[in-house]
Amino acid sequence: MGINPTIVWQVATPRLISCVLALATLSALGACSTGGLSPSGGEPRISGVAGGDGAAPTGGGTPGGGQGPAALTPEAYKSELETRRKPMTDAISSLAGARGVKALDQRVGKAEDTLNGAADALAALTPPDAVRTQHEAYVSSLRDFTTELGTTAGKVGARDLCTSSAVLTDLDDSLAALDEAGQALESAGDYPADVVEVKAGDRKNRRLGNGTFVRKGGSFNGRSSLEIDNGGSLDAVVTVMRGGSKVLSVYVRKKAKFKIRNVRDGNYKIYFTHGTDWDGKNRAFTRDCSFEKFEKTVKFKTTYTATQILWHDWRITLHAISGGNARTAPVDPDDFPG
Helix, strand or coil, rough: CCEEEECCCCCCCCCCCHHHHHHCCCCHHHCCCCCCCCCCCCCCCCCCCCCCCCCCCCCCCCHHHHCCCCCCCCCHHHHHHHHHHHHHHHHHHHHCCCCCCCHHHHHHHHHHHHHHHHHHHHHCCCCCCCHHHHHHHHHHHHHEEEEEEHHHHHHHHHHCCCCHHHHHHHCHHHHHHHHHHHHHHHHHCCCCCCCCCCCCCCCCCCCCCCCEEEEEECCCCEEEEEEEEECCCCCEEEEECCCCCEEEEEEEECCCCEEEEEEEEEEEEEEEEEEEEHHHHCCCEEEEEEEEEEEEEEEEEEEEECEEEEECCEEECHHHHCCCCCEECCHHHHHHHC
């Protein structure tokens, strides 16, 4: 990274295997040595079954020959589904309402836990015979969806996915499968199983024009300029702060430059975010996002003499350069000026 003014300012133990276990698994090896102590006669004997071809228990699929659990009545089955429907619906819907990367990360994790718990509970039920097939498909879809949520959580943590819309798009196939399975079970007997109330959009790659102001306030009656050079591989939005107030945010495309003119005197902090697919409504990149700031404050100052007017013009680079004299630091997404 770099900041360069046009005037001078440069900073630069072995494990013992039990004899009993060995005999139980490999009888052909004979008796284990016990340091010379052995039975006075006969050969070693092994009894019992260790994963062999012994006969399976009989009598209805349960130990002792009993029958399996009785199927739930339709009313009892509906009650079980109803108990879990709202928590699952809320967990999925909350993904769409997340604002900020950290909140999104937390909600994806919560949704994974909620739906995984529901899948375990429903898998333990014996549904009415008439909907056994639909029930099993529903539980399987829940399992698949929670697996995808786990993968998506990793992408959010790595900043590959940065907004709720990107998360829903990433979950599109498994979300659609869960929706279909829920509707199939619901239509088979008016069972409350449809828990998907959100829609996933298509993957997008939205960009603003180079030099488009996302926000523009005052401080534009001075003589100085600030040139931004984004030589990186991702688009960026640069935000300029004066004190605790945001002066402007400007979109600078990858491999492009933009100059802000007529900057008023003062000390400014410069923040920038890189990413892919700019969501104008939420003012955030939906994928591949990062959040940084320049550690050095940029000072604009105009000096008047009897014969001259001198001022600072600054140039910043949003990518590493040889000879750059300004360090950058990551910023917590919640602390980034939005």
